[in-house]
Amino acid sequence: MLRELQQLSRSHGPLRAGTGLVGGIIALVLSTAASLAALVLRFPGALSTPELRQSVEPSTLQALLMACSVLGGALALANALRGRLLWLSGLSFLLMALAALLGGYRPPAEGWQLSAAHTPYVGLDWFVLDLLASTLIFVFIEKQFPLRPEQPVFRAEWQTDLQHFFVNHLLVGFVLLATNLMVHRLFSWAISDALQAWVQALPFALELLLLMLVADLIQYAVHRALHEWPPLWRFHAVHHSIKTLDWLAGSRLHVGEVLLMRTLVLAPIYVLGFSRGVIDAYIVIIGFQAVLNHCNVNLRLGWLEYVLVTPNFHHWHHSQQHEALDRNYAGQFAFIDHLFGSAVRAPDRWPSRYGVIDDAVPPGFWRQLIYPFSRRT
Numbered sequence: 265m266l267r268e269l270q271q272l273s274r275s276h277g278p279l280r281a282g283t284g285l286v287g288g289i290i291a292l293v294l295s296t297a298a299s300l301a302a303l304v305l306r307f308p309g310a311l312s313t314p315e316l317r318q319s320v321e322p323s324t325l326q327a328l329l330m331a332c333s334v335l336g337g338a339l340a341l342a343n344a345l346r347g348r349l350l351w352l353s354g355l356s357f358l359l360m361a362l363a364a365l366l367g368g369y370r371p372p373a374e375g376w377q378l379s380a381a382h383t384p385y386v387g388l389d390w391f392v393l394d395l396l397a398s399t400l401i402f403v404f405i406e407k408q409f410p411l412r413p414e415q416p417v418f419r420a421e422w423q424t425d426l427q428h429f430f431v432n433h434l435l436v437g438f439v440l441l442a443t444n445l446m447v448h449r450l451f452s453w454a455i456s457d458a459l460q461a462w463v464q465a466l467p468f469a470l471e472l473l474l475l476m477l478v479a480d481l482i483q484y485a486v487h488r489a490l491h492e493w494p495p496l497w498r499f500h501a502v503h504h505s506i507k508t509l510d511w512l513a514g515s516r517l518h519v520g521e522v523l524l525m526r527t528l529v530l531a532p533i534y535v536l537g538f539s540r541g542v543i544d545a546y547i548v549i550i551g552f553q554a555v556l557n558h559c560n561v562n563l564r565l566g567w568l569e570y571v572l573v574t575p576n577f578h579h580w581h582h583s584q585q586h587e588a589l590d591r592n593y594a595g596q597f598a599f600i601d602h603l604f605g606s607a608v609r610a611p612d613r614w615p616s617r618y619g620v621i622d623d624a625v626p627p628g629f630w631r632q633l634i635y636p637f638s639r640r641t
């Protein structure tokens with residue numbers, strides 16, 4: 265079983281229909297999610313995100329665990345009854361047994377909301393919830409409107425990007441803590457009560473638009489610095505080393521870049537004192553747009569592409585073609601690049617090759633993590 269799992273996890277390419285592999289892998293993902301959810305319910309203080317705990321009830325997480333088990337169990341059973349990939353079904357059932365052993369199917373223990381908010385934790389709940397939601401939404405969008413229909417879900421280097429996705433989600437607590445600390449230390453001198461009162465008195469839509477505009481201007485400047493200042497490029501090159509763009513590709517981000525970008529984008533949000541509801545709406549929009557912009561999706565918006573960042577706009581940012589190098593920095597508003605003269609003019613085409621010109625960044629999560637500090641740079 266372990267050898268087969270190792271073989272599967274090292275391979276990539278399209279899944280052949282009629283072999284039971286599609287159902288088997290979905291069952292494996294669902295049963296893994298179920299066992300991880302059970303682990304979170306068992307140790308909420310250490311494995312769940314306090315911010316998420318405030319809005320997600322343990323009963324919701326448990327309902328999700330149940331749904332994953334029922335659906336995953338049905339798929340694994342269907343394969344088993346047909347005698348297909350028994351080892352994969354066996355593995356799914358083992359993971360569900362683990363969820364049961366951890367007490368995932370019993371009523372959740374008390375103390376979910378009360379678990380200490382200031383102990384170190386890893387965001388395992390955030391990983392499970394985002395993985396399920398992202399695969400459901402974005403794989404569906406990619407299959408409905410594919411840019412490259414021949415590109416499989418399990419394309420080359422999916423393992424590396426899933427590792428980036430996993431670690432960046434687990435580190436959410438560390439990133440929140442570190443960026444909050446830095447923002448408060450570095451920028452509290454700039455706070456003005458009068459300015460904050462003015463911002464908070466704006467209508468919701470206007471306040472949200474102002475936040476997005478300010479955040480994207482900062483994002484533009486930091487992103488440009490990441491490209492143009494060599495010590496920073498070493499970190500950002502990791503993101504650009506991706507050669508296949510899809511919903512998972514955007515997760516390839518060095519934690520150093522995440523810390524720098526988040527701190528500097530959070531600074532004006534903190535200084536201007538935007539309302540909680542506006543910040544929450546912004547987080548949802550930016551989270552969706554950041555993933556969508558990397559998707560293997562043929563989405564075109566006509567003249568609106570001069571206003572908003574779309575997949576086509578950001579795909580060009582990842583292109584290896586000369587006309588596109590160090591172009592299209594904006595994350596939300598394309599007009600910022602048009603305004604500063606840094607936009608690629610290729611509205612009818614899509615790039616043919618992605619990646620870093622000299623392919624200097626090594627493959628693999630750990631090697632990419634140490635790449636900015638290595639002599640090879």
Ligand SMILES: [Zn+2]
Binds near residue numbers: 504
């Ligand atoms: Zn870039």
Ligand SMILES: [Zn+2]
Binds near residue numbers: 503514582
């Ligand atoms: Zn990108």
